[in-house]
Amino acid sequence: MGANSLPITFIISLFMGAVMTMQTQMNIENPLLPSYTVGLVTRDTLLLEFCSSILCLILAGKVGSNIASEIGTMRISEQIDAMDIMGVNSANYIILPKITGFVLFIPLLVIWSMFCGLIGGYFISLMTDLITPATYIYGIQYWFIPWYVYYSLIKSVIFAFIIASVSSYYGYYAYGGALDVGKASTNAVVNSSILILMLNVILTKILLS
Amino acid sequence: MIRLEDIHKSFDQNEVLKGISTVFETGKTNLIIGQSGSGKTVLLKCIIGLLEPDSGDILYDNRRFAEMGQKERTNLRSELGMLFQGSALFDSLTVEENVLFPLRMFSELNNKDKVKRARYCLDRVGLKDIYSQFPSEISGGMQKRAAIARAISLNPKYLFCDEPNSGLDPLTSIKIDELIMDITKEYKMTTIINTHDMNSVVTMGEKIIFIYQGDKEWEGCKEDLFYAKNEKLNEFVFASKFFQKNTENAFKE
Numbered sequence: 396m397g398a399n400s401l402p403i404t405f406i407i408s409l410f411m412g413a414v415m416t417m418q419t420q421m422n423i424e425n426p427l428l429p430s431y432t433v434g435l436v437t438r439d440t441l442l443l444e445f446c447s448s449i450l451c452l453i454l455a456g457k458v459g460s461n462i463a464s465e466i467g468t469m470r471i472s473e474q475i476d477a478m479d480i481m482g483v484n485s486a487n488y489i490i491l492p493k494i495t496g497f498v499l500f501i502p503l504l505v506i507w508s509m510f511c512g513l514i515g516g517y518f519i520s521l522m523t524d525l526i527t528p529a530t531y532i533y534g535i536q537y538w539f540i541p542w543y544v545y546y547s548l549i550k551s552v553i554f555a556f557i558i559a560s561v562s563s564y565y566g567y568y569a570y571g572g573a574l575d576v577g578k579a580s581t582n583a584v585v586n587s588s589i590l591i592l593m594l595n596v597i598l599t600k601i602l603l604s
Numbered sequence: 605m606i607r608l609e610d611i612h613k614s615f616d617q618n619e620v621l622k623g624i625s626t627v628f629e630t631g632k633t634n635l636i637i638g639q640s641g642s643g644k645t646v647l648l649k650c651i652i653g654l655l656e657p658d659s660g661d662i663l664y665d666n667r668r669f670a671e672m673g674q675k676e677r678t679n680l681r682s683e684l685g686m687l688f689q690g691s692a693l694f695d696s697l698t699v700e701e702n703v704l705f706p707l708r709m710f711s712e713l714n715n716k717d718k719v720k721r722a723r724y725c726l727d728r729v730g731l732k733d734i735y736s737q738f739p740s741e742i743s744g745g746m747q748k749r750a751a752i753a754r755a756i757s758l759n760p761k762y763l764f765c766d767e768p769n770s771g772l773d774p775l776t777s778i779k780i781d782e783l784i785m786d787i788t789k790e791y792k793m794t795t796i797i798n799t800h801d802m803n804s805v806v807t808m809g810e811k812i813i814f815i816y817q818g819d820k821e822w823e824g825c826k827e828d829l830f831y832a833k834n835e836k837l838n839e840f841v842f843a844s845k846f847f848q849k850n851t852e853n854a855f856k857e
Contacts, residue, residue, distance in 0.1 A: 473692040480652055481706050482681030 434534020
């Protein structure tokens with residue numbers, strides 16, 4: 396679930412870091428702004444928003460739908476009933492490891508995403524003449540605020556909890572057939588995403604004020 | 605022995621069970637028969653505790669389910685074995701791990717003995733050499749056998765089977781029926797089977813209750829079935845031309 400998301404996180408973050416660097420450079424035409432601003436803006440955008448909120452929105456689609464459809468299929472194929480009859484606490488047995496696993500793994504994914512995003516920007520500095528590698532490296536180190544990393548990690552842990560618990564809820568209470576499992580999966584992704592976006596505003600207000 | 609006392613169950617305005625009382629005896633294969641939508645599955649789910657009856661009581665060897673605390677209910681569940689219509693084997697586990705699952709959860713045996721017990725159960729239902737295969741890699745009949753092995757792994761006192769023959773060919777169905785009967789005698793269990801397969805009824809019906817629109821319409825055994833003077837039961841039993849002909853021939857002889 397979390398470990399399997401490493402490749403997709405790598406691809407998305409690498410390209411997003413690259414695109415951010417290019418777009419920032421292309422939009423800075425003011426000669427008063429130093430060229431290292433490109434690295435600084437790329438770094439802060441990645442740290443503050445992309446690696447926590449946007450990555451979690453993407454993972455809500457991948458991991459959330461996976462959890463909801465897996466548990467939903469277990470429900471409609473009576474596997475959850477089988478556990479209940481045995482006296483096993485099915486919710487505890489099925490859902491708790493998923494929430495725990497994802498919440499514990501998400502900080503690694505976020506750090507991995509930060510690293511890949513910054514590397515993506517560095518590749519642009521190497522392969523184009525938009526910015527020199529030395530300026531880019533100077534920019535990503537300039538005025539670094541460590542709290543932004545903690546802020547990103549705190550947000551991602553809360554978002555991971557939302558993704559895993561909302562998706563598990565929709566899967567666990569699915570009923571009917573294959574169509575209903577599909578609906579449960581869609582509802583899980585949509586509602587997780589809405590909750591993430593709403594909480595993002597609240598957390599930003601609390602943690603960055 | 606399981607005793608049902610005036611079980612009622614409704615879903616919104618729809619009364620599905622209208623006061624069912626009966627006794628399912630130990631060491632016998634007890635059948636619940638009836639048309640689709642008659643309330644068989646709801647009754648079975650009430651007996652195993654997946655649904656709570658609106659009124660009435662269920663007694664497991666004189667222990668009232670309604671009066672049981674959470675701990676007693678959990679203990680009771682370890683005495684239940686269930687064979688689901690679709691087998692309900694866990695997809696992510698191998699056949700052996702499926703049978704080991706209840707043992708790992710509730711048995712105090714050491715790990716070696718748990719594996720030994722799981723393999724004994726699998727061998728007992730005729731599933732040798734497929735321990736490491738996944739449910740999706742074996743046939744429907746084998747899945748049913750594996751589910752039976754899982755159901756008997758903890759030596760249950762009560763075995764419940766929901767449509768054990770659905771989706772199986774006649775030959776495999778007979779084998780599954782025989783296996784359930786043998787296991788019932790061997791483990792001296794109270795077995796309750798929910799079916800509308802008439803072949804199973806005439807093979808296994810040591811005690812039969814016929815449900816019609818949520819009411820218990822008739823009660824008896826397989827020997828009484830063809831001589832019963834209940835119109836609704838006759839309509840159900842003789843719906844098959846095969847049974848009509850055979851019964852006519854039997855009466856002629």
